[in-house]
Amino acid sequence: MPSGPNSGRVSRSSGRWRWSDATRETTDTPTAATLETERMKDRYGLEVSTSSAEARDAYVEGIDRMLSAEAGVEDCLAAAIAADPGFALPHAALARQHQLYVRPDEARASAEAAVELSHSATARERQHVEIVRLLVAGQVPQALDLIRQHVIDYPRDAFALAPACGVFGAIGFSGRIGREAELLEFLEPLATHYGDDWWFATVHAFALIETGRWDRGRQLAERALEQRPSTPHGAHTLVHALFEAGDDDEAVSFLEGWLPDSDRASVLHCHIWWHYALVLMAVSRHDDAWQAFRHNCLPGTTTSPPITVFSDSSSFMWRSELAGQPRDRAIWQQVREFYEERFPQPIVFVDAHAGLTYAVLGETEQLQACLTELQELGEAGRLPAGTTGATLGQAYGAFVDEKWSTVIDVLEPLIPQVVRIGGSRAQRDLMTNTLLAAYVRSGRTDEARAFCAQVVDRRPTRPVAGFELC
Structure with missing residues (x-):
């Protein structure tokens, strides 16, 4: 567990959460006299507006589980609310949890409850709750602006900082080309x-x-796993470091x-198994890769958020075909049905995968309707990544039609722009490998090797049929 300043430790024993810092352990509700001299604090040493140790401890546990991507978040937050219904922060955390799982009505209700209850809370908590309200309302740029202001005064408010982090965060989904360097610059101070x-x-x-320093990133990920071995976020980050270095065998061994021992109910369950399937593909264990994918990533096999299930499923199947494996049309239809059911409105990262399913299934009218909508929304400035999703869809359609020169002409100038869609470099290799496959299938393998040589800070394996880097 953490050993830095104001760090603490959370455990659950006999149905109760216990939290301790460097100087004390609390298991009972403090007396009024104690509260006069000592306010409740979270694991980061920040004051929280509750007089219930049970509520505070359950909240701290729930936040740690959210930050770690572990299961059991909602049980912890429900326990915190039950112990102190007037405690605003658990409602705010629950709003984010609902938002993550695409439950908009529940997210808004929890955010509204948090706002109402925060009127009597500290200034830090009120601003924390406002950040969540903005995120749930879809006002992401405004939320990011407030996060930047908030961490000046409250740099250790981890849960308020978290929505700005990662490739699916407010910076990651900003649509800006330089967003990877922007995030690192934001975090380092x-x-x-x-x-x-x-x-x-x-x-x-x-x-x-994500900015090419995978060796240093690996050291930090390993340190986090030493402290909290169960953290899916830590495991996921280490796998990314190994992927960037091309250490496929080590990634397989680690996973x-x-x-x-991982929990299927984790928010990252689908995605980490997707990584495992990809590295199995990289070491030519294709049957094992498909087995891992079928049982852990497809709709109906996982409780992970819909954005992950759809993007990982469509991405894996497309990459498998690039690697020379046969197409499973029935599974593509299953994924297409999931997409149409769960995503009535365009979402920036989903946009970049939406054209895959229609193109593979030969549903040209649906593909064109999808691309027209993305093009119009992008031109109107309503998508952070602009028209990138529409252009990618055009390339996928051309690839299925075996128009290799068209694929190359579309993707070559677009590759430097795809960072705008969000997602990691590993995820965006979907587009890179598509371009490499088009080079190979058009007899331009030397150009494929030259393209790979331009990227000097990465060594990922490229499972593309007919292509060897050297």
């Missing part, structure tokens, strides 16, 4: 405030990896040791 904290080490590591 905050490192001194977190010491050896496992959560900050994880998000800092990921930002380093085969870590996955058996």
